Each structure stands twice: as structure tokens, then as C-alpha cells.
Amino acid sequence: MGITIHDVARRAGVSISTVSRVLNDTTAVHEDKRRSVIEAAEALGYSPNPAARSLLGKKTGGIGVLLPHVGGEFFAELLNGLDEAAHASGHFLVISTSYRHRDEFNAAIRAMDRRVDGLIVMAPELDAEGVASILSSGNAVSFINTLVEEGSADVLNFDNFGGALALTQHLLGLGHRRIALIKGPSGAWDAQERVRGYRAAMAEEGIEDTASLEFEGEYTSIAGYDATGAILEAVPQPTAIIAANDDCAAGVLSALSEAGVSVPHAVAVAGFDGIPSTQYTLPPLTTVRVPIGEIGYRAVSRLAARIEDQEGEVATQYETVPVELVVRKSTVAALPDSADLGAASTG
Amino acid sequence: MGITIHDVARRAGVSISTVSRVLNDTTAVHEDKRRSVIEAAEALGYSPNPAARSLLGKKTGGIGVLLPHVGGEFFAELLNGLDEAAHASGHFLVISTSYRHRDEFNAAIRAMDRRVDGLIVMAPELDAEGVASILSSGNAVSFINTLVEEGSADVLNFDNFGGALALTQHLLGLGHRRIALIKGPSGAWDAQERVRGYRAAMAEEGIEDTASLEFEGEYTSIAGYDATGAILEAVPQPTAIIAANDDCAAGVLSALSEAGVSVPHAVAVAGFDGIPSTQYTLPPLTTVRVPIGEIGYRAVSRLAARIEDQEGEVATQYETVPVELVVRKSTVAALPDSADLGAASTG
DNA sequence: TGTCATTTTGAAAACGTTTTCAAAACTATT
DNA sequence: AATAGTTTTGAAAACGTTTTCAAAATGACA
Numbered sequence: 023m024g025i026t027i028h029d030v031a032r033r034a035g036v037s038i039s040t041v042s043r044v045l046n047d048t049t050a051v052h053e054d055k056r057r058s059v060i061e062a063a064e065a066l067g068y069s070p071n072p073a074a075r076s077l078l079g080k081k082t083g084g085i086g087v088l089l090p091h092v093g094g095e096f097f098a099e100l101l102n103g104l105d106e107a108a109h110a111s112g113h114f115l116v117i118s119t120s121y122r123h124r125d126e127f128n129a130a131i132r133a134m135d136r137r138v139d140g141l142i143v144m145a146p147e148l149d150a151e152g153v154a155s156i157l158s159s160g161n162a163v164s165f166i167n168t169l170v171e172e173g174s175a176d177v178l179n180f181d182n183f184g185g186a187l188a189l190t191q192h193l194l195g196l197g198h199r200r201i202a203l204i205k206g207p208s209g210a211w212d213a214q215e216r217v218r219g220y221r222a223a224m225a226e227e228g229i230e231d232t233a234s235l236e237f238e239g240e241y242t243s244i245a246g247y248d249a250t251g252a253i254l255e256a257v258p259q260p261t262a263i264i265a266a267n268d269d270c271a272a273g274v275l276s277a278l279s280e281a282g283v284s285v286p287h288a289v290a291v292a293g294f295d296g297i298p299s300t301q302y303t304l305p306p307l308t309t310v311r312v313p314i315g316e317i318g319y320r321a322v323s324r325l326a327a328r329i330e331d332q333e334g335e336v337a338t339q340y341e342t343v344p345v346e347l348v349v350r351k352s353t354v355a356a357l358p359d360s361a362d363l364g365a366a367s368t369g
Numbered sequence: 370m371g372i373t374i375h376d377v378a379r380r381a382g383v384s385i386s387t388v389s390r391v392l393n394d395t396t397a398v399h400e401d402k403r404r405s406v407i408e409a410a411e412a413l414g415y416s417p418n419p420a421a422r423s424l425l426g427k428k429t430g431g432i433g434v435l436l437p438h439v440g441g442e443f444f445a446e447l448l449n450g451l452d453e454a455a456h457a458s459g460h461f462l463v464i465s466t467s468y469r470h471r472d473e474f475n476a477a478i479r480a481m482d483r484r485v486d487g488l489i490v491m492a493p494e495l496d497a498e499g500v501a502s503i504l505s506s507g508n509a510v511s512f513i514n515t516l517v518e519e520g521s522a523d524v525l526n527f528d529n530f531g532g533a534l535a536l537t538q539h540l541l542g543l544g545h546r547r548i549a550l551i552k553g554p555s556g557a558w559d560a561q562e563r564v565r566g567y568r569a570a571m572a573e574e575g576i577e578d579t580a581s582l583e584f585e586g587e588y589t590s591i592a593g594y595d596a597t598g599a600i601l602e603a604v605p606q607p608t609a610i611i612a613a614n615d616d617c618a619a620g621v622l623s624a625l626s627e628a629g630v631s632v633p634h635a636v637a638v639a640g641f642d643g644i645p646s647t648q649y650t651l652p653p654l655t656t657v658r659v660p661i662g663e664i665g666y667r668a669v670s671r672l673a674a675r676i677e678d679q680e681g682e683v684a685t686q687y688e689t690v691p692v693e694l695v696v697r698k699s700t701v702a703a704l705p706d707s708a709d710l711g712a713a714s715t716g
Numbered sequence: 717t718g719t720c721a722t723t724t725t726g727a728a729a730a731c732g733t734t735t736t737c738a739a740a741a742c743t744a745t746t
Numbered sequence: 747a748a749t750a751g752t753t754t755t756g757a758a759a760a761c762g763t764t765t766t767c768a769a770a771a772t773g774a775c776a
Binding site for chain 2: 024074075097098106117118119120134135136276299305
């Protein structure tokens, strides 16, 4: 079928060992032989069989990427970052998505076993045991946005807690008190962190019991749409809504618009992630920008370095990447509140 | 290092040939040996080395995906479709993006050579010669949205021409005559098709010379933003704008909003692709919905079938997938036009 | 029990590389 | 010119499978 090293050797009039040496630049060979080997290889369009190479324990050149169900701009941005870094370090990307349960993860990892040199894993829904079983696969791993014990692997998380805290503080600073939160998937670590940030900010203002302000949700616009229905029925009605993420916020905006509730004047709305389209919603959305492309880039770069590092003696890094509050027109000061006014007039 | 077939053979007390036979279910082996082989394989957690397997000319299980640099939701939706189908057919996805020039493409294909069983290629900017060189790589290939001579490969294009035609006809039907078009990348086949559809619709209305209505652009919101600046300076001013795609339309909306031009009353705006966020723009965007996830799914399914098909005697399919005009609030009837009124009063 | 056909099995070749080892070809030194 | 040292080279082993081939074991039948 294909051109093999034997064909090159025959054409160049040398042994296959010599061809290998020239092509891998591993030992000195006489200049004239070297030339004819290169000439022969080019003429025949030879390229080494990757299977034969990796059979000898060489690198495959692949980086495996395991992601939860991919949707929306967030993942497009992430993938762009991953791919750019992979390109830069001479790797290719093997991608698998839609993993939630531990055994699905394990199956995917087994499928990638010995086909890749390392793994990028983003699995906010994975528990400690799941993480452990990934680590025990013997692969080099870089985690993104996943709950991993510090020191056990390279981790690049973004500051879900801090982002939610800052966002909630922003709304509190605008005078909002009844701030509804649409929560993400209950099993997801990043969602839990955002809830924690929200509660911390609320508690700072003396609002300890937020149970009636928290609504179940997902990272989808449908979930935002549905949750908004419940929020609008709450009494007294919240004056602000923090969505699980930007996609969810889009559903909130849509539901509010249908219900004839004006944003931001009747209700303020905020998202999370900072995807590009938040600039173009009606009104433009206040959100928390996550540098997800950059995170992807750095995760791959770091993984590539670790793969290169034969000795494996580089310490693991755990990093929480800062996020940035982006205030747009969807959040303004709360109206003088009828409930508060009532309280004031009776006082 | 890893567990090999020899370890399994030793534990089961048989030869490696027998292990291979049991695991691949290729020849009958005695039930008791079969049992102990399976037991041994499970106990040791054995899985065959993929490199050794593909070295013997077996399938790799990989499907390569070559895409231009794509951002945003379009990409995510495509990827979802690709991944779902890959999963369903037991393949994994090897992804490379950011290809424009023929030599970049060739480099990427060489990188995937013998690592994948087939290729999904979406390359609207590729010319016939580039397509030919991909085909000559000897891989099974499914093209998406690429200019390929019918019969030479499996192709799944969506109806760029028809979509642009319908969209332009829609605006003409609303009474618009000065319809500006922001064009996509000049080298891209899909962009050219959209221009062709636009021109065809305009010509039907007797508007043959559209040069002054066509503006250079890209598939990005920045390009839409910039082009809108030029469009607003045109005299007489267009009453409608067709953006290169939805991302581009988002930039148009943003620029018009900044300039204080009301949409849809002063200017109607339309996009192309039908990404989810077009539901949430201000106002919701009229667009052409492309079933890109489904196209991705089908491209992979078809490729998987072709890979399976040992004889290679299945005829290639060329299919143009229909698209759907989605009318939303960003396009309404043209106002009575001052230019037309002037012409009428002098007549 | 001996012969023949059939089923089951293992040894060995093959896939295409890289790498080890030892031989061969030089070069320098005496 | 012989020797020692160095550089360059090729043969062969190794990586982990699948598969071919022939041998061994089994079963059927006379």
C-alpha cells in the first residue's frame, strides 16, 4: 500500500537504519548518504507510519479532550483556545463530548487509551472518586473547571465563587434586595460555587435565608425560560434575576419580554460566562466574563509541557483564574420598592 | 508497562492466538478455554493496543474533521451533530480547525494520515485543485458546504443560493428596494452562492445593478459593525441590510443601535444560519435556518457507512440540504420612501 | 483398533518503525 | 605499515497484535 521506510532505503541505496537515523536526526551519517535519503524520502512522499511509531512506545501526538455536552458559544470559544494551543505545540485534538456519569467518562477514557499522550478534562459534575479513576488511568491530565484536590493534578478553574459574589454585590449595591437566583445543574461543582458566592454576598447584607429566592435550573435558555415563569409568580416578586449562565439568561429575557415585564426597569437580569452574544441581547446583558479561550489555550500548553517533560518531576499547578464583572444595561438601580415603602411608612 | 495479550494468554493457560480468537470472535474455541480467556482478560483489565492493531491494516476508529476557523454557536451545533453520530457509530473525532489555504489543508491531512479512517471536510474556501488533492489522499471523505464536483465524493451542502434568494424575495415582498448586502469572505464558495441568490432575486425585480448595494464583509460581528458604518453613509440610504451571517448581523444591530437608527422601522436587518441567539437579539432576527447539527450528524453517518463498506462500490451522494426562512421582528414593510415619493411627484 | 474427516490449537510470520549491537570503514598516531 | 581509536553502517531484535499454516486432538465410521 503505502510507502514504507524500506522503499526509501532501497531507493537511496542504504539500510533502513540509516533512513531512520537521517529522518529522526539521531546519529551522524555521511553527508552524501544523508542527501540521498532526504531526496528519496521527498521523491516518494514518505511519511512514517504513526502506528508503528507509537507501537514502540513513542508519543502519538494526540491530546484527548473530554467535555460535557457541548452547546453554544462557550464551547466554541473553549475549543478555539484548545485547538490553537494544540496547533502551536504540534498536537492534534481527539474530542469526546456528552459525558456526565462516571462510567461514561471511564468508557471514553478507555477509548482514548494509548491513542493520546494526555487528557484535557472538563467535568464539573464529576466527584472525587471519578477524578481519582481518571488519574489512575496513567495519563497526563489537565483539568478545567473541575473539583480536584489540590496537588493531585494540573487544574485550571475559573473563579465561579468570586464571580457570583461580585455579581450579587453589584446588584445589592444597586439597591436590589430580592435577588432571585436560577441555579445550574445540582450535581455540578461550578454551579454550586456560584450558589455559594451568591449566598455569601446576600449574607453580607444580612439576608441569610435565600431559599425562597433560589430556583432550579440548567445551563440552557429553556431552563431560564421555565424558571422565569416560577419567579414571576413569587410574592413578593424579585427585582433582579441572576441566571445560571448567559444561555439561561437569554431564556429569562425572552420570558420577561413575552410577559411584558420591562428589563431592566421592572426587573434587572444578569448572566454568567460573558459569551459574545450578550452584547447583542435586549438589553445588553450584565454578566461575568470568563476568559475561557485563554483557559483552554493554557490548559493544552501546560499539558503539552508535561507530556514533553520525560521525568515527570514538575510540580502540579492549581490555579483559579480570575473573572471579570461586565456591567451592561440589563442591570440598573432598583425602583423604590413598594414593600420597603410600606415598611417605611408604617415605621 | 501495559497488559498485553501475552499476559492474558499466560493467565488463561492458552496461546496468544487463542486469546485473539476469543476476543475477536473469529473462530470457534472450546467453551472452557473461551471462559478462562474472558475471565483472564477481565481480571487483568486487558484491552488491545490500538497501535498494534492498526499496524496490521485494521481500522483506527478515528474520523478526522477539518474545519475553517469557526466561532460561535454555528460551530458548537455542528460539532454536536458530528460527535453524536461518531458516538453512535463507535468512532472518535480528531479535530483540526483554522484552515484556509490549500497547503494548510494538506499539512493537516498529512497529520491525520493513517490515524483516521475517514475525513469530514468543511472548506468553503477550497478550490477544485485543493479538493482534488484531498481526494487523492486516499481517504474516505465527506464534504460539507464545499464546492465539489458532483460524483467525485460524498457531499452535503446546504442551499446557500436558495436561502439568500428566499430572504431577498422576502424583503422585496415587504416593499424594500434598496437592500444592502454585506458579503462574506470573497474566496468562500458559500458566500458567493449567497451573493448569487441575492442578485437573482434583485434581478427578478428588475434591479440588475447591485454594485452600489454590496459591501465587503466577513462572518464576524466586527465585520458587520464596520460595514454598517459604510452603509449608513450611502446615498440614498438602503432600507434593509442582509448580513453575511447571524454573527455579522449582530454587529449590524449593534452599530445601528449606536447610531440611533431604529430597527426594523428605519432599517430592516436579516442574518443567515439561524443560530439560537438570533431569538434573543433586539429585535429578534429574521434569518435563514440551516440544520447544521443534522448535517453534521448525517455527514458522519454516511462516512461511517462508507468506511464499513469494504468494497467501496457504493455510489457517492451529492445532496443540497434545504434551508428555511425564519421571519422575525427585524424585518417589516418598508416605509413610504422619500426618494420614491419624489419620483412620483415629478411624474 | 485403525483410518479419515473435522475441529481446535499453537508456532511463526507479518505489519513498519526505532534502537541496540557489533562489524566495517575510516582517521590518526606511531 | 600496523595499531588504536573513532565514526559510520547494517543486521536483527523489539513493540503487540492478527492471521496463516500446519500440527494435534477429537470424533465418526468401518
